[in-house]
Amino acid sequence: MRNMRIFGPFGLLTATLLVLTLNACGSGNAAIKAAEEKEAATLAATGGRVSSAQGLRLGYACCNLRYVGDWISDMGSGELPFIPLGTQVMVRELETNRANIEVDGKPYRLGHDYGRAQEKTAEWVDKLIVLDNPAAALAKYPASMRSTIEAGKMAKGMTKEQLIMAMGYPATSDTPKLEAATWKYYWERYPIIVHWSGGRVSKIEGNPAIVAKAQMASVATANVKSSTTGGKGGKSGTSNK
Numbered sequence: 001m002r003n004m005r006i007f008g009p010f011g012l013l014t015a016t017l018l019v020l021t022l023n024a025c026g027s028g029n030a031a032i033k034a035a036e037e038k039e040a041a042t043l044a045a046t047g048g049r050v051s052s053a054q055g056l057r058l059g060y061a062c063c064n065l066r067y068v069g070d071w072i073s074d075m076g077s078g079e080l081p082f083i084p085l086g087t088q089v090m091v092r093e094l095e096t097n098r099a100n101i102e103v104d105g106k107p108y109r110l111g112h113d114y115g116r117a118q119e120k121t122a123e124w125v126d127k128l129i130v131l132d133n134p135a136a137a138l139a140k141y142p143a144s145m146r147s148t149i150e151a152g153k154m155a156k157g158m159t160k161e162q163l164i165m166a167m168g169y170p171a172t173s174d175t176p177k178l179e180a181a182t183w184k185y186y187w188e189r190y191p192i193i194v195h196w197s198g199g200r201v202s203k204i205e206g207n208p209a210i211v212a213k214a215q216m217a218s219v220a221t222a223n224v225k226s227s228t229t230g231g232k233g234g235k236s237g238t239s240n241k
Helices: 002-046 121-128 135-139 143-150 160-167 208-214
Strands: 057-061 071-073 088-094 098-103 106-111 182-187 190-197 200-206
Touching: 057 121, 088 121, 098 121, 106 121, 135 143, 143 160, 182 208, 190 208, 200 208
Parallel strands: 071 106
Antiparallel strands: 057 088, 088 098, 098 106, 182 190, 190 200
16 A cells, blocks of 8 residues: 555656647647648649749759759769759748758758859749749750750750750859850869850860760750750659669
C-alpha cells in the first residue's frame, strides 16, 4: 500500500504529460492541415502564375539547373548534376538572396550568390522558373541539338536560347547583359568564354581539355525563332547525374 501511495502521484503526472503531449501533437497537425489548405486555396486562385516575390510560384525549370546537394547557385559549374529543363518546380518562399523550392517533393534552395548587384533575386528566380512548360520549343530542334541540350553541353552553332537551355544563364556578375559579344561559364571551376556571331555560338574558348569536356561537336540547327530570354525548351524529370 505504501508503494502505491508513493508512485500514485507520479503515475498521475505521467498520464497528464502524455495527454498534454498528444493534445500538442493534435494542435500541430491541425496547424499543418490549415497551412496546407491555405496553400491549396492560394494555388487554386492564382494557378501559381505569380511572381516569386509573391511566393507559391508554380512553373518549370527554364534550363538545366546545376546543383550541389540541395544548393543551386547562380554560378553553377557545368560538370555538376542537374535538374533537367522542363521539370515542374514550386517556389515556396523567397528570402533576401535565395528561394526555397520543391521538385518532386524534394526541397532545394536557389542561391543568388553572385549577381545581386545586377538584378533583384525575385527577377533572377523568375528567369529560372518559367510559367509555361518549355517542352514544345525543345521538340522543334533537330535530334542532335536536343541530345546536346539534354546532355547539358554546349556546341558551336547554338542560339542563345539553346545555350541557356543547356547551360543555364551565365552569372550576371560575369555577363551583365545577354547582348554582350561573349558569355562566361565555368566547368570544373575553369572559365569558358563563349563568343557570339550572328546570334549563334561562333567560338568556345578556354582550357582545351575542359572545352573538350564541355563541348559537343557542331550540330545542325533548326530554322526556328529564338530569343535571349531562355528557358524555352524542356525535358521532364528530377535529376541527371
